[in-house]
Amino acid sequence: MKQYEKTVKTEEIYNGKIVSLRVDDVELPDGSFSKREIVTHQGAVAVLAVKNGQMYFVKQYRIANEMLLTEIPAGLIEPGETPAEAAIRECREEIGYRPINLYRLGEFIPTPGYCSERITLFCATEFLWDPLAEDEDEFICLVKIPVRTARALFINGKFIDGKTVAALGYYFSIAARDCL
Numbered sequence: 119m120k121q122y123e124k125t126v127k128t129e130e131i132y133n134g135k136i137v138s139l140r141v142d143d144v145e146l147p148d149g150s151f152s153k154r155e156i157v158t159h160q161g162a163v164a165v166l167a168v169k170n171g172q173m174y175f176v177k178q179y180r181i182a183n184e185m186l187l188t189e190i191p192a193g194l195i196e197p198g199e200t201p202a203e204a205a206i207r208e209c210r211e212e213i214g215y216r217p218i219n220l221y222r223l224g225e226f227i228p229t230p231g232y233c234s235e236r237i238t239l240f241c242a243t244e245f246l247w248d249p250l251a252e253d254e255d256e257f258i259c260l261v262k263i264p265v266r267t268a269r270a271l272f273i274n275g276k277f278i279d280g281k282t283v284a285a286l287g288y289y290f291s292i293a294a295r296d297c298l
Contacts, residue, residue: 121147123154136160136194137233159235163205164192164281166223166241166289167213173268174213175282176258188261189279192237193253201238207250209242213260214249217242223288228280239285 127143138158145151167174167190175188191212195204202220209217223239252258263271271277272286 123147123152126151155232157233157235159233160197161195161201161235162192162237162281163195163201163208164190164237164239164285165205165209165217165220166190166239166285167209167215167217167245168241168243168265168289169215169245172262172264174215175261175263175268176212177261178256178258187279188277188282190282190285192281195238202240205238205240205242209245210248210250211252212256212258214247215245216248217245219244223285226280226284237281237284239281239288241285241289 123144123146125142125144129141130138131141132139136159140156140158142154142156143151144154174191176191177186177188179186191208193204193208193211195201196207199207202222205220206217209215217240219242221241221243223241225236225238227233227236229235268286269290272283272290277283277286
């Protein structure tokens with residue numbers, strides 16, 4: 119028999135542009151009570167862009183971790199957008215190319231213990247040059263890495279951004295052979 123937590127009260131603490139924070143009072147399966155801090159997120163996409171034997175990454179400083187990270191192009195799903203539409207827009211903004219073939223690799227929840235965010239992962243291998251302006255508050259640098267080098271970096275744990283690790287894991291697995 120399945121037993122779940124039941125929310126009995128919710129208090130919104132913060133409502134921002136990207137995330138909201140609430141504290142839920144929950145009843146546990148044994149009848150006791152506890153609190154849960156929940157970050158609500160609208161969802162995101164990430165695209166593993168592979169063109170002419172190279173993978174396209176962006177370097178971006180991430181203040182939350184105080185690190186310059188190498189990541190695949192990614193961003194929020196805007197209201198009214200499908201994940202595929204968001205993936206195309208993000209590629210155009212971050213690497214200047216519009217994917218013309220978009221393969222859905224999968225979806226994951228990065229931190230299910232306290233955050234509702236879901237990230238849908240895509241792979242694209244064919245593109246048209248069709249840039250959009252970068253977001254005003256993003257400062258990114260395009261990095262192209264040969265697929266073999268990216269695989270070696272992945273195997274040796276050099277990528278630590280979750281969406282990048284997940285996408286590369288899908289790509290280098292048997293499940294993603296359609297994308298190769």
